[in-house]
Amino acid sequence: MGYVAIKGGGQAIQGAEDVLEALRTAEGEHGTPLTTQSIEHQLRLLTSRIVSEGGLYHPQLAALAIKQSQGDTLEAAFALRAYRSTKPRLLETCTQDTSRMRLIRRISSAFKDIPGGQMLGPTYDYALRLMRLDLANESPEIFREVAREFLAETPEPNLPDTFPKVVEALRAEGLLPPVENHTETPFDITREPLIFPVPRSAALATMARAETGSILALAYSNMRGYGDVHP
Structure with a gap:
């Protein structure tokens, strides 16, 4: 869409910002502001999404962006990107050996049996999509008891030290080409224009x-097909 010239200038812009802030605090004098700590931990999936789309691993700042944008994921990601662009780059992340990553969930959508086994982990995939009305008036005592009971009953982990990648098994069978050693510096999309x-x-x-939803749609369509060829 395009914007046309309007009268009011700075006064109109300031008024729009004031209305946004008023809506954020719409509960009035009886409301309680959300803490960034609560957003980071209780809305962890949303926080992780903003960390990813914002291109900056900083859960606390991601939670702050969610708070100021009133939960708008697009605005929150933009805010985090804008903040990151004002900071100097002091360090670079080294390439990680992801086969030794500590995991809580490991699922392959393409293969039933994978080296190291599949781990269901925390997921909504098999949960009934029913409204949990008991959460509408969740008491602090019950809220705290859930984690306390879960941690008390958690068995000792019996996990392997490493989870081999599926692609490595395919390479061992000659179904995929070997990994090429690239020596060139990766393109930095945060500092170089895309030409x-x-x-x-x-x-x-x-x-x-x-945007997470768009990438998920592309991946799903690529695996399952498009239009009439979808099962």
């Missing part, structure tokens, strides 16, 4: 920071 055609590293970095 097409872009290298593979730029495409991967852009997709990693893209």
Whole structure:
């Protein structure tokens, strides 16, 4: 959409900001402001999404962005990106060996049996999509007791030290080519303009920071097919 010239200028802009702030505090004098700690831990999936789309691993700032944007994921991701752009880059993340990653969930949607086994972990995939009306008036005592009981009954973990990747098993069988050693510096999409055609590293970095729902739709369509070919 396009914006047309309007009268009012700075006064209108300030008024729009005032209305936003008033709506954020619409509960009035009887309301209690959300804490960023509560957002970070109780809305952890939302916080993780903003961390990913914002391109900055800082859960506390992601929670703050969610609070100021009133839960608008697009605005929160933009706010986090804008903040990151004002800071100098002091360090770079080294390449990680993800086969030794500590996991709570490990599922392959393409293979039934994978090296190291599948781990269901925390998921809504098999939960009934029914409203939990008991959460509408959840007491602090019950809230705290859930975690206390879960931790008390958790068995000792019996996990392997490493989870081999499926692609490595396919490479061992000669079904995939060996990994190429790339020596060039990855494209930095946060500091360099995207001028097409872009290298593979730029495409991967852009997709990693893209809107989660769009990437999920692309992945699902790619696996299951499009239009009439969908099962």
